[in-house]
Amino acid sequence: MKALFICPSNTTYMPYLRNYLEAQQDQNYDIVYWDRLNLKEIGINYSDNKKGLRRNYFDYRKYAKYLISNYEFNNYDCVVVFGIQLLYFLSKELKKSSTKFILDIRDKHILLNFLNKKIFEKAYCVVISSPAYKEWLPKKNNYIVNHNSRFLENKKNDKVP
Numbered sequence: 001m002k003a004l005f006i007c008p009s010n011t012t013y014m015p016y017l018r019n020y021l022e023a024q025q026d027q028n029y030d031i032v033y034w035d036r037l038n039l040k041e042i043g044i045n046y047s048d049n050k051k052g053l054r055r056n057y058f059d060y061r062k063y064a065k066y067l068i069s070n071y072e073f074n075n076y077d078c079v080v081v082f083g084i085q086l087l088y089f090l091s092k093e094l095k096k097s098s099t100k101f102i103l104d105i106r107d108k109h110i111l112l113n114f115l116n117k118k119i120f121e122k123a124y125c126v127v128i129s130s131p132a133y134k135e136w137l138p139k140k141n142n143y144i145v146n147h148n149s150r151f152l153e154n155k156k157n158d159k160v161p
Contacts, residue, residue, distance in 0.1 A: 004076040006067060006090070007033035008083045009053065011041050016104065016129075016146065020080055032071065034063055064089030073097040078124070084109040091119045100124040108136060 003024055011017055011033050021029070031043035036053055046066050048059060064086065073079050073093055079101040081087050081094070087103055088111040094101050095118075103120070104127040117138040120126060125142045128134070134143060 001027050001077040002075070003027065003029040003078045003080065004071060004073070005029060005031045005080045006082065006086055007031065007043075008063075008086055009034050009036050010039050011043060012037075012039060014082065016106070017082075019146065030071075030076075032067065060085050060089055068093055073099045073101075078102065080104060082106070084112050084115070087119065088112075088115055091115060095119060095122060102127065105129070105133060105137075108133070112136070 001024075003020075005017065005020060007014055007017065011031065014033075017031075021031075033041065033043050033045055034055075035041070035045035035047045036050070036055070038047065038051055046063055048055075048062065050059070067090065074097055076099050079094070079097070079099055080103075081090060081101060082104045084105060084107070087094075101123055102125055103123045106129050120138045120140055123142070125144055126137070126140070127144045127146050128137070129146065131145050137143070
């Protein structure tokens with residue numbers, strides 16, 4: 001199985017990414033991360049030559065264009081998208097792709113108001129960091145609550161998805 005992890009920032013600030021990587025174990029995967037702090041971490045980095053964490057709508061749009069032009073989602077068995085912002089900009093590609101995708105949400109974002117909620121139905125699952133998120137997310141039954149814990153600890157033989 002080959003997975004693609006699409007990260008909105010440096011992986012150093014994404015401790016929950018480790019859960020997915022451990023589930024992959026010996027499997028093939030690519031990590032694409034937005035090198036916002038110019039740390040040059042392991043993986044495929046996207047850099048916009050800005051330094052600092054803050055980014056705007058146009059910055060996210062450029063990152064999404066980079067992802068769409070450089071990665072064919074159908075070449076992967078699973079794509080993991082971290083964050084509502086990236087989901088917003090990648091939703092058209094994810095809808096037309098036959099690849100399963102997982103959405104991992106750590107924060108609420110105003111772009112949720114502009115998303116077609118059917119994208120949540122297409123997701124293999126949605127990982128959220130708090131059960132309270134269910135109040136503002138579309139009603140569905142495949143939410144997994146995980147707040148930087150080791151939810152895959154007892155499932156070492158399971159692969160994502």
